[in-house]
Amino acid sequence: QSALTQPPSASGSPGQSVTISCTGTSSDVGGYNYVSWYQQHPGKAPKLMIYEVTKRPSGVPDRFSGSKSGNTASLTVSGLQAEDEADYYCSSLAASKIYVFGSGTKVTVL
Amino acid sequence: EVQLVESGGGLVQPGGSLRLSCAASGFTFTIYWMGWVRQAPGKGLEWVANIKQDGSDKYYVDSVAGRFTISRDNAENSLYLQLNSLRAEDTAVYYCARWSYCSTTSCAIDYWGQGTLVTVSS
Numbered sequence: 160q161s162a163l164t165q166p167p168s169a170s171g172s173p174g175q176s177v178t179i180s181c182t183g184t185s186s187d188v189g190g191y192n193y194v195s196w197y198q199q200h201p202g203k204a205p206k207l208m209i210y211e212v213t214k215r216p217s218g219v220p221d222r223f224s225g226s227k228s229g230n231t232a233s234l235t236v237s238g239l240q241a242e243d244e245a246d247y248y249c250s251s252l253a254a255s256k257i258y259v260f261g262s263g264t265k266v267t268v269l
Numbered sequence: 270e271v272q273l274v275e276s277g278g279g280l281v282q283p284g285g286s287l288r289l290s291c292a293a294s295g296f297t298f299t300i301y302w303m304g305w306v307r308q309a310p311g312k313g314l315e316w317v318a319n320i321k322q323d324g325s326d327k328y329y330v331d332s333v334a335g336r337f338t339i340s341r342d343n344a345e346n347s348l349y350l351q352l353n354s355l356r357a358e359d360t361a362v363y364y365c366a367r368w369s370y371c372s373t374t375s376c377a378i379d380y381w382g383q384g385t386l387v388t389v390s391s
Contacts, residue, residue: 160330160331162313162315191374191375192372193372193374193375193377195370195377195378197314197378199314204364204381204382204383204384205314205364205378205381206381207370207377207378207379210370210377210379211370211372211375211377214370216370216379248313248314250314250316250377250378251375252374252375255374256319256326256328257316257328257330258316258319258375259316260306260313260314260315260316261313262313263313263314
C-alpha cells in the first residue's frame with residue numbers, strides 16, 4: 160500500500176492552467192477506472208473535487224477537470240484563481256475496498 | 270446539513286489506547302460506507318479503515334491492522350475507531366469520512382469531519 164506519486168509542487172499565474180500528475184501501478188490507478196481528487200486548504204478538512212476520474216460533484220467549478228491514461232491520472236486546474244492555492248491529493252483503490260492516497264501536491268498561484 | 274463531528278482525541282503514551290467517536294447527522298447513516306483517514310503533522314493523507322453499512326465488512330491499512338478496530342452503531346448514528354498499542358507514528362489528525370459516489374468497485378469521500386488530534390508521546 161505505497162502512496163501514489165505526485166509532484167511536491169506546481170505553480171501558475173492567475174488565469175493560467177496547471178496540471179498535477181498522480182502515478183501508480185497496474186494494481187491501483189491502472190487497475191480501476193476510478194480516481195478521486197481532493198483539495199485541502201491549510202488547517203481545513205479536504206474537499207472532494209473530482210471522482211470517478213472525470214466527474215465533478217455539484218458546486219465544484221468546471222475549471223477543475225480530471226483524466227487518466229494507463230497508470231497515471233491527472234488533475235487540471237484551468238483559469239487559476241487565488242483561492243485554488245492549496246494542497247491536492249489523488250486517491251485510488253489499491254485492492255478490494257483498500258484505498259491509497261497520493262503524496263500530495265502544493266499548488267501555488269504566483 | 271450533513272455533519273460529522275469527531276471526539277476522543279488527546280495525548281496518550283506509547284502502548285496506550287484511545288477510542289475515537291464520530292457523531293453523524295443530517296443524512297441516513299445506515300446507507301453509507303464510513304471510514305477514517307489520518308494526517309500526520311505536516312504530512313499527507315493516509316486512509317486508515319472503512320466499514321460497510323451494516324458493519325459486516327471492515328478493511329484496514331496494513332500499518333494499523335490488528336491494533337485498530339473500526340465499528341459503528343447505526344441506532345446512534347455513530348462511528349468509532351478503537352486505537353490500541355499506539356505508537357509515535359500514529360500521531361495524526363484523524364478524520365471521520367463518509368463514502369459516496371460509488372461505482373461498482375470504488376467510492377469517494379464526499380464529507381469529512383473537522384478532525385481530532387491524537388498525540389502519542391511519553
